[in-house]
Amino acid sequence: MxxxxxxxxxxxxxxxxxxxxxxxxxxxxxxxxxxxxxxxxxxxxxxxxxxxxxxxxxxxxxxxxxxxxxxxxxxxxxxxxxxxxxxxxxxxxxxxxxxxxxxxxAREPNAKVEPQRVEGVLAVDTADEMPPPMDNLHFIRKLELRRAEGRGGSRPGTVRRWARFRERSGLDPIGELLGIGDALPPGSMRTMRRRGPISSINWSLTLLNDHPQTRDGWWLLETSSNFADDGFSSETLRCWNADGVEVMRGLQSVAIFG
CATH class of the missing domain: 3.10.129.10 (Hotdog Thioesterase)
Known part of the structure; x- marks a missing residue:
């Protein structure tokens, strides 16, 4: 479904x-x-x-x-x-x-700041595809994922991936962003000493464009830990379109178990 x-x-x-x-x-x-x-x-x-x-x-x-x-x-x-x-x-x-x-x-603007562009990522057309998880019931199998950086990434506590839904029909651009914006694991996962469950507690998000557009359904997602300790992580979530223009930004609190 x-x-x-x-x-x-x-x-x-x-x-x-x-x-x-x-x-x-x-x-x-x-x-x-x-x-x-x-x-x-x-x-x-x-x-x-x-x-x-x-x-x-x-x-x-x-x-x-x-x-x-x-x-x-x-x-x-x-x-x-x-x-x-x-x-x-x-x-x-x-x-x-x-x-x-x-x-x-929308109102007549009294201030204007252009959205930021991402740098230092692999173009989606040349990025390596990531294999789906072994668990057939996991939602991530409904997405296509590609590496946006070399293995290991360039910064500790950060995950970047190109992502798109395999089936996008019936979604407007805003609905598509909401649906895909929380798809990555927290960046703090890369600093975990041992495997264990992870659970999102909240998600505060801001849309940077009321008509977000991209090419072929591809969005660049990033999760990055600002601080992780005591079983919690503060994460920044960002999303860019296929041209590298930021379209959504958020903050999230994550519980880290194990």
Missing amino acids: SLGDLVKRIEPSGGGFVLHGADGWTQGRTMYGGASTLIAYAAARRAFADLPPLRGAQVGFVGPVGEDLDISVSMLRQGRNVSQVVTDMFCDGQIVHRCLWLFGS
């Missing part, structure tokens, strides 16, 4: 939405965070069809997200240019996912 298929299966129920049988996007005992976040975004869009473009979000991965979901959507505040929407996702009556969405209409 593709992410586009998941979005299509969201149905209205009472004052909210439901989604049953959201299989194929597992990551351990929970749903992959990009998939659950995209589902919440799609529900917000369906609840309030006239929302302006998405500008940012604060995502809380509260608990394990299963295959059967109940989703509530509420308007926190709707101003002249900015609307803030809250989505809550429930499994078996327990809240497992919460998002605060920030939508904003």
Whole structure:
């Protein structure tokens, strides 16, 4: 089941939405965070069809997200240019996912800073493809991944990969970015002394363009640890298009076990 298929299966129920049988996007005992976040975004869009473009979000991965979901959507505040929407996702009556969405209409700019360009990465056309994981149930098999740097990378605690969905139908550019933006493991994984479970706790993201575009579905993703100790890591997440122009940036707290 593709992410586009998941979005299509969201149905209205009472004052909210439901989604049953959201299989194929597992990551351990929970749903992959990009998939659950995209589902919440799609529900917000369906609840309030006239929302302006998405500008940012604060995502809380509260608990394990299963295959059967109940989703509530509420308007926190709707101003002249900015609307803030809250989505809550429930499994078996327990809240497992919460998002605060920030939508904003474009205005005449009073300040302008161009997005940054990435340097020192392999072009996607020449990058080596990475083999899929052995686990057929892992969501990462639904993506194509290529190395953006030589093995080991150039900086400690950083992972860079070219990534695209194998099946992209049914996704708009914003939905595609939300779906793929959390796909990499944390950069701190490269500094771990031994293998162990890793779990994202939250994800705060900012869109740098309300109409992001790329070539052939390829996005360059980076996760980089700012600090890791005491079983936690603070991570910066960045995303560039195929031309090396940054389109999204975020921060994430990660729990490191083992």
